[in-house]
Amino acid sequence: MKQTLALHSATVVERADQGGFCVIALHAPGVAVLAQPGQFIEVLPPHESGEFFLPRPMSIMLAEPATGNVHFAFKEVGRGTRRLAALRIGDRVRTFGPLGRGWSIPEANQTLLLVGGGVGFPPLYFQAWKQISDGGSRSSPVFIIGARSGSELLYVDRIRALNVEVEIATDDGSRGFHGSAVELMEEILERRNEVEWRVQACGPTPMLAALARAVSERGLSAEVSLETPMACGVGACMGCAVPLDPEGTLKDKLAILCEQGPVYDAAEPDWPALMQQVRPASADQGQERSVELSTEFAGIEMANPVVLASGTFGYGAEYGRVIDLDRVGAVITKSVSEKPRIGNPAPRIRELPTGMLNAIGLQNVGVDRFIQEKLPLFDGLSTRLIVNVVGHDEDEYLRVLDRLAGHSRIDGIELNLSCPNVEGGMRIATDPATIERVVHAARECCDFPLIVKLTPNVTDIASVARAAEAGGADAISLINTLVGMAIDLDTRRPWISRGTAGYSGPGVKPVALAMTWLVTQAVSIPVLGGGGIGTAEDACEFLVAGASAVSIGTTSFVDPGAAIRIADGIAKWLRGQGCRSVTEVVGTLRSWPGAAGA
Ligand SMILES: Cc1cc2nc3c(=O)[nH]c(=O)nc-3n(C[C@H](O)[C@H](O)[C@H](O)COP(=O)(O)OP(=O)(O)OC[C@H]3O[C@@H](n4cnc5c(N)ncnc54)[C@H](O)[C@@H]3O)c2cc1C
Ligand SMILES: Cc1cc2nc3c(=O)[nH]c(=O)nc-3n(C[C@H](O)[C@H](O)[C@H](O)COP(=O)(O)O)c2cc1C
Ligand code: FES
Known part of the structure; x- marks a missing residue:
């Protein structure tokens, strides 16, 4: 079978931090030569036994075949990303990829309209970089970056340095367009309706659902990159199913995201079902309130x-x-x-990676x-x-x-x-x-x-x-x-005297x-x-x-x-x-x- 995935014990060669967001570059030449924009890698950082178990999926933000480096960017949200954030240059992680199906390539007459909300910009960055590096007659992509406030905008300068047209939207109006990234997209679609757009978006599910509605109302199409918790990342465990619109273009009710996604036509997902999976924003910490534990x-x-x-x-x-x-x-x-x-009788205990046995x-x-x-x-x-x-x-x-x-x-x-x-x-x-x-x-x-x-x-x-x-x-x-x-494989006897x-x-x-x-x-x-x-x-x-x-x-x-x-x-x-x-x-x-x- 032709090998289309690379498995690496990769070294961290670069890291940069901005506003709680971290960009890491791994030296993973096998991934770098194969990667296409919109694809992702699985990354397993060093961790304590029992802390967590599975690798974490991360969109490829940039893959440079010339250097063999693969970049990804993330925000710390839990145990895995905390370990990733602790990585320093020279540390090693296990990684494999590239995985999934990425963005489509726009036709020669189309202009990319990339819509990144919150921390959704990494896979769009790679798409913009690739379009610019491949050259050709297409016009430069327009890259919308949305955030709640100007202070939460990430990597604007780095994105601008790609020579794309950057448009900024903030919910509170502190920078750029006053409104959401989707509202800004709608404004651009109205204002520049002579352009043949190819819309591609990544961000929180509510933003993508709103975007899907907005483009469908205009009779347009778009591609969206979805996220879901994963295990194998290669289509082997069927754990990463996402609900699809039964009336949509795909016949199945569920899609295996790591294989058929993460990029989908915006008309395909079952948005109401996906919205039910959205977790409420963390409640306020209310430190001053007293709590009765008795x-x-x-x-x-x-x-x-x-x-x-x-x-x-x-x-x-x-x-x-x-x-x-x-x-x-x-x-x-x-x-x-x-x-x-x-x-x-002894022995009575045996340590295990996930706990212990005792008799x-x-x-x-x-x-x-x-x-x-x-x-x-x-x-x-x-x-x-x-x-x-x-x-x-x-x-x-x-x-x-x-x-x-x-x-x-x-x-x-x-x-x-x-x-x-x-x-x-x-x-x-x-x-x-x-x-x-x-x-x-x-x-x-x-x-x-x-x-x-x-x-x-x-x-x-x-x-x-x-x-x-x-x-x-x-x-x-x-x-x-x-x-x-x-069982002790040297003696072929149970480790514990009683057997079980x-x-x-x-x-x-x-x-x-x-x-x-x-x-x-x-x-x-x-x-x-x-x-x-x-x-x-x-x-x-x-x-x-x-x-x-x-x-x-x-x-x-x-x-x-x-x-x-x-x-x-x-x-x-x-x-x-x-x-x-x-x-x-x-x-x-x-x-x-x-x-x-x-
Ligand atoms: C294809 C794909 C690409 C991704 N690309 C990026 C990226 O470029 N940058 C980035 O910061 N994150 C990305 N993610 C999300 C990232 O994988 C998760 O945030 C990460 O696995 C969380 O791990 P953790 O151990 O820090 O959090 P955990 O402790 O496991 O969980 C913390 C919280 O995050 C939720 N969560 C965990 N995994 C996911 C997930 N896969 N999707 C949605 N919510 C999740 C949990 O329900 C929990 O509420 C991507 C996910 C997928 C599927
Ligand atoms: C070393 C050891 C000795 C235990 N001895 C007893 C015991 O004497 N009586 C009892 O009811 N449970 C006993 N247990 C079971 C624990 O009380 C508990 O029910 C079980 O370990 C599951 O909880 P845990 O995973 O938090 O340890 C013992 C567990 C361990 C690990
Ligand atoms: S994560 Fe195993 S099938 Fe997708």
Whole structure:
């Protein structure tokens, strides 16, 4: 097969910054000789494991076959672009391209009218550069640059230096035409209607939708460059579908943007559907507003909704030397059984790129030593204490609960019906009838708020949760670890002594979030959601999905202060959303196109 893509470990050879915008040149000769205006590259900057995963698509702003350099320009909007912005000359990135279908070449009698809104100018810059460098009899392109205000106009001088006719539009009228880039385009189309224009545009979706409407009203056509999140960039994963107008010129309802785009005839996209995907501008940060993080969960009053997950914070005191435990909503202890348990043989843990495997086997000091030695460590602390209880069988659960009864320092019980790492753990965990019976029996002998912790290793989490609710649980806790495995290729044996183990950390978050959402739809008792939470944003997703509180587990091994950082971050996000209390956002997932019944 003919190779039309180049894969490079490319060196950064130039960088320039202006107004929060950054232009980087990579030495990628294979891409430079093949690239056409409107195409893009995938760029993967160096990053921490777990920070992000996929390369980021970037339009080619300039490709110079003579030097082998490929330029792209971007604004920092998230994790990937933050890493790109940190690149310095000499750093290396992985890149491949050129990808996608670019701009058409204007006919000899046509003049290019390039419309760039906001940060949409890079692919148009390459088109203008190419038209000028190729020469010919065509007149110089007209390049409209639009911004909200004069101070946000980018690279005007560099664009002017191409010898194109530059027209400026600002929404506030502080520079050039007073109005949007599309309004200026309409004005030019009216004023210079003798010209045979070829309109090509890149910018935010609302601008492109307005442009598509404006040209269609005049019976003209235009090309627009669209953006959507991508994975492979080569048409292999089908992840980058964009909706097309069913009445439009293309027959399909969806287009694979990385292959058939990113440049489309402006008549092709389904603009109303695309507009539904536009994210609202970030809400104002509202720093001065105070936010109430305190919340009540299953009858337990907590200072905030962030809880330390069982088994990842010992009995509390281990990390109490490092962080102020009163700044977390609650500590859930390591599972406590009737008798001390020595746990599984070593090795018990294995690090993974996206988290870890563990098979501790519920090693713990037993309920009597817990009461004598561990419980007093919480005297003088105001954080809530939830004791995680485990048993080999129903009777052991009841005996442990009986021993804990009456200890006033305990605020709640988490019944661990979910450990994948001990014999029999999964038997109780996966059968709804057994769960209902065990929870019912526990409810009968326990006066503390009763939170039932479920395993994700089931096919129908909703029915398991309903069984716990029917048994009398006050709340559900999700998720315990997923069954996982890792193999040592030198010995061809599992890394973990038990063979299989429990998988936790960032990699499980999507599973945990989905299960949290499914369970909140299925039961009317509150849910403690967790699994893979590493940031405040992760935690807020769980709250929006319906969790009334969130648990932080494996992340505490990476950053013992994570729970406090996450509680602070939740408050900041709530402020930005204009909320005064955490309860305002719980379960506020909105209906979306494609939702059942929508
Ligand atoms: C063909 C193509 C060409 C592009 N060219 C450029 C360019 O020249 N300059 C430039 O600055 N950006 C360009 N983008 C957008 C750029 O790829 C994303 O902004 C970038 O991937 C965000 O990565 P991040 O890790 O910084 O943000 P993330 O942390 O992943 O996300 C931050 C925010 O950006 C949104 N987002 C993420 N990826 C995209 C995307 N691909 N399209 C729209 N929104 C997204 C997320 O939903 C989130 O709200 C292009 C995208 C495509 C598909
Ligand atoms: C080393 C380790 C030990 C754990 N021990 C227990 C335990 O004793 N009881 C329990 O209910 N969950 C235990 N868990 C599961 C966590 O409480 C949590 O449910 C799971 O790790 C998913 O969350 P995370 O991805 O945030 O870690 C343990 C997890 C880890 C990583
Ligand atoms: S990103 Fe994989 S098909 Fe487009």
